Amino acid sequence: MKEKPLVSVIVPTYKRPSKLKRALDSINSQTYENIEIIVVDDNNENDRFRRETIEFIKKYRTDKKIQYIKHKNNKGGALARNTGIKNAEGEFITFLDDDDEYLPEKVEKQYNKYINSAYTNLGLVYCQINFMDSKGNYRKMRAKTYASGNTEALKKHMIRNLSPTSGLFLRKKIFDKVGLFKDLLTGHEYELILRILIKGFNVDYNKEAMVNMYYHTEGRLSNSDKKIQGEKDLFRIKMKYFNLVGNEIEKKVKYKHYLDMTKRYLMQNKKKEAKKYLNKAFHQDNFKIKTLINYTGILIDKFKSRWV
Structure with missing residues (x-):
């Protein structure tokens, strides 16, 4: 049987080495086997979080290929993800924040949705998200914003973001056509999805939740x-x-x-x-x-x- 294509899972990390194990363990537990992990260390070169992350990666054991890339200085989530994309060897790319986790069938089900979608010219597939509190208790499911295709998806997305970054799954070549993440103060994943839709690509979705997203301030709105x-x-x-x-x-x-x-x-x-x-x-x-x-x-x- 022909091996399924390589999927690159990009994990930017910043000041959370203690949370990184949960994220990487959830990638290792995927039912989809052909995965490479790309950890982009966005800590500053000489701070303690860099040292702790280096020590963690040295000791971490996985049977999957893992790339560990270090930024000299903190650049932010968008540019850290771009570093991962540039170094990815996979045909497909997906993302995971360092303090969140995938459910076991996330990659496999999104891959299957992508290759079996009724839509041609497909830009990305996204999935539902569970919101968890800092103690690991389920709080609620993300408000449903299901939309597929292009025109209807664009209308829905203009009102409310279709998906956080960890819910996205797309071919690497899509970035060649629309560009990488823009370094915005907030919402760089929103702007990327918007650009994909504006360029005329279709999107599709998995209805079920496949990512646990942890809110360490109990989901309180950021007001900085x-x-x-x-x-x-x-x-x-x-x-x-x-x-x-x-x-x-x-x-x-x-x-x-x-x-x-x-x-x-x-x-x-x-x-x-x-x-x-x-x-x-x-x-x-x-x-x-x-x-x-x-x-x-x-x-x-x-x-x-x-x-x-």
């Missing part, structure tokens, strides 16, 4: 200035393609962004900025009641955040 600026930058990218999705989708994208900014600024106690974005959300909501309900939820989250 860097994150807020990153979301604004991402929104400006989306604006370029409003003409492709129609007025209804444009309105939904704007509404979601404005409400998200309201929440982030409220969590920072920046009431003036929060009010500005809340007013913008009201202008996108014909009946206003939806915004009032969502705003009430934001206030509840803000109150709860003081007690956790």
Whole structure:
């Protein structure tokens, strides 16, 4: 029987050597056998996390080929993944964050979906995600954003990211056609999926969850200035393609962004900025009641955040 093609699993790691074993063990436990592991160490050259990661890799045992690549200085997740892509020998590429884990059939089922998809000109396959707390308890499944093909997938993706990076599975040659990850403050996987769709590729999906994603702050929303600026930058990218999705989708994208900014600024106690974005959300909501309900939820989250 002909051997199935090599799949490269790219694992960027930064300041989490203690979590890396769980991630790599989950790759070793895959039912799909022809896998290479590429660990991209994005720690700074002389810090303790680099030393600890080196020691871990020296001792780690696997029957799979493993590449260990070290950045001299921290470059961030997007560029670390790009390093992995450039060094990958596999026909297919998938990703895993260093603190998350695959379920055993993740690679095999995504490979089968890819080669048996009804869609031609396929850009990628994505899957569902489980959210876990820091103690390993299941919290919930990621909100469903299923869409396949191109036009419908683009509309859904404009409103909400189809998949985190660890859910993606694609041929390496797709990167030759659309380019690598862009070094954005946030959402580099969102922008890559968007670019794949804009280039006319189709996407497909596995409905079942195949990745456990761990939230070490119990999933609390990140509200740093860097994150807020990153979301604004991402929104400006989306604006370029409003003409492709129609007025209804444009309105939904704007509404979601404005409400998200309201929440982030409220969590920072920046009431003036929060009010500005809340007013913008009201202008996108014909009946206003939806915004009032969502705003009430934001206030509840803000109150709860003081007690956790």
